[in-house]
Amino acid sequence: MHELSIALSIVDIAGEESDRRGGVAVLAVHVKLGPLSGVVKEALTSAYELAREGSPVAQSRLVIEEAPLVIRCAQCETEEPVPSVYDLRCPHCGTPSADVVSGRELEVTAMEIQE
Amino acid sequence: MTSQTCSPQTRLVEVRTKILKENDVVARSLRQSFREAGVYVVSLVSSPGAGKTKFLEETLLLLRGKYRVAALVGDLATDNDARRLARAEVPVKQITTGTTCHLEAEMVRTALAGWNLRDLDLLFIENVGNLVCPASYDLGENLRLVLFSVTEGEDKPLKYPTIFNTADLAFITKTDLAEVTEFDWAAARQNIETVRPEMPILGVSAKSGQGMSDWLELIGLRLRQSREHV
Numbered sequence: 531m532h533e534l535s536i537a538l539s540i541v542d543i544a545g546e547e548s549d550r551r552g553g554v555a556v557l558a559v560h561v562k563l564g565p566l567s568g569v570v571k572e573a574l575t576s577a578y579e580l581a582r583e584g585s586p587v588a589q590s591r592l593v594i595e596e597a598p599l600v601i602r603c604a605q606c607e608t609e610e611p612v613p614s615v616y617d618l619r620c621p622h623c624g625t626p627s628a629d630v631v632s633g634r635e636l637e638v639t640a641m642e643i644q645e
Numbered sequence: 646m647t648s649q650t651c652s653p654q655t656r657l658v659e660v661r662t663k664i665l666k667e668n669d670v671v672a673r674s675l676r677q678s679f680r681e682a683g684v685y686v687v688s689l690v691s692s693p694g695a696g697k698t699k700f701l702e703e704t705l706l707l708l709r710g711k712y713r714v715a716a717l718v719g720d721l722a723t724d725n726d727a728r729r730l731a732r733a734e735v736p737v738k739q740i741t742t743g744t745t746c747h748l749e750a751e752m753v754r755t756a757l758a759g760w761n762l763r764d765l766d767l768l769f770i771e772n773v774g775n776l777v778c779p780a781s782y783d784l785g786e787n788l789r790l791v792l793f794s795v796t797e798g799e800d801k802p803l804k805y806p807t808i809f810n811t812a813d814l815a816f817i818t819k820t821d822l823a824e825v826t827e828f829d830w831a832a833a834r835q836n837i838e839t840v841r842p843e844m845p846i847l848g849v850s851a852k853s854g855q856g857m858s859d860w861l862e863l864i865g866l867r868l869r870q871s872r873e874h875v
Contacts, residue, residue: 532746532778539664547660557655561664568780568807615806618842626842630810636781638662644655 533573536636537581537592543638544587551643556587558642564597564635565615571596595639600632668782671750675757675785682762685868686770688748688784690808691792692801693774696818696851698726700792701771703851705733707861712766712868717756719748719773726771736760747778750785766868776805787871794819795828799836806840814845816860821850 544559563569571594578592598611603620609631610621619626663669679686691697701716708714715736718726727739740748740756753770762768770786772779791812793801796819802809809815815837823830830848837846847863849856 532781535745536664536781539667543660543662543664547658547662551658560657560660566780566807566810568777568811615810616803616839618810618840626838628810628842628844634811636664638660638664640657640659642655642657 533569533577534581536569537574537577540578540592540638541581541585541587544590544641545585547638547641548586548643553586555644556590556641557644558591558593559587559638560593560595560640560642562595562597562635562637562639564633565599566630566633567636569636590641597632597635599630601627602629602631603627604629665781665783668750671754672783672785675750675754676787678762679768679785679787680871682765683872684762684765684768685788685864685871686768686784686786687788687790687864688770688772688786689790689792690772690776690779690812691774691794691818692776692797695774695792695794695797697771697774697792698729700816700818700849700851701769702730702733703854703857704769704860704864705730705735707857708767708864709733709735711865713764714767714769715760715765716769716771717753718771719752721746721773730771742773746773746775747782748772748784749782753784767864776801776808780808780811788813788867790814790816792816792818795823795826799829799833802833802836802840809837809840809844812841812844814847814863815841817846817848819850819852820848820855821853823848 544556548554548556582588600609600611602609603625605625606620606622689697705714716730717738717740719740719742720726721742724739727737730737738756740752789812791809837844847856
């Protein structure tokens, strides 16, 4: 369970961003999570409720966008989304690939602020 | 920086910040120091009880005559593992993480303070026994090993796909017990291949020594290759 420390980092990032904008109120923080980020969406959602308490972004919601899992196929020279971490093979030719182009994302992408 | 209107009072602003950016920055700087010092760094992850410490203890004993080796060992509370590894009579330092379920790059940096990396060829970092949390944290290592034992069952890779996917090499440990546990090698290999295509797999028993010479040969090769590419 490292979602709480991840949630605390999100709170810090949002707080710093709010400060940088003159202390605007943050209504929501948008994050992007890849299926290979090592972070579980549900666990992060509950951890965020704890992490935001008493912080400058205590009123904010966490909005999680799930990033697609995309692998690169060396045979076809294409980058294609695959349905899950159990299907790491090219949808065209079936060649297995460990070359993950997207899927490890763990980032704050945007904030809804009130001015 | 783009923005769009959500309602008369609120606005959506783009931020784009990696949540683990602080860890990534430290990990990058560690990787740079390791490269400059010519030390090859291997981290080990597994569930508790997979035999990481025993495997590392044997590895250090077998390598110490040929290479200058050292180890950092992460543990939630005790220094039992560090004391075990110290029997190999190589530099060993304990990182006690308290309630933290994984090592972070900053913990590695702090633990390395006072050590001259140029005095080392190989540095091993044993992570806290956990197959979930360590996946997200780069420690600046060159090679990440994921270990699971024949007693844990063939489906470990399917239960923890992320850590297997982020690792470079899989070890199946305690192979001396494979027969009594009726370990299904083909299924285990297939499961690893599913979540991390083309990952090299080694079967080892630190107790009987099975597979250890292949591992020593591999690590020697990787060290030489890393120095050629500086």
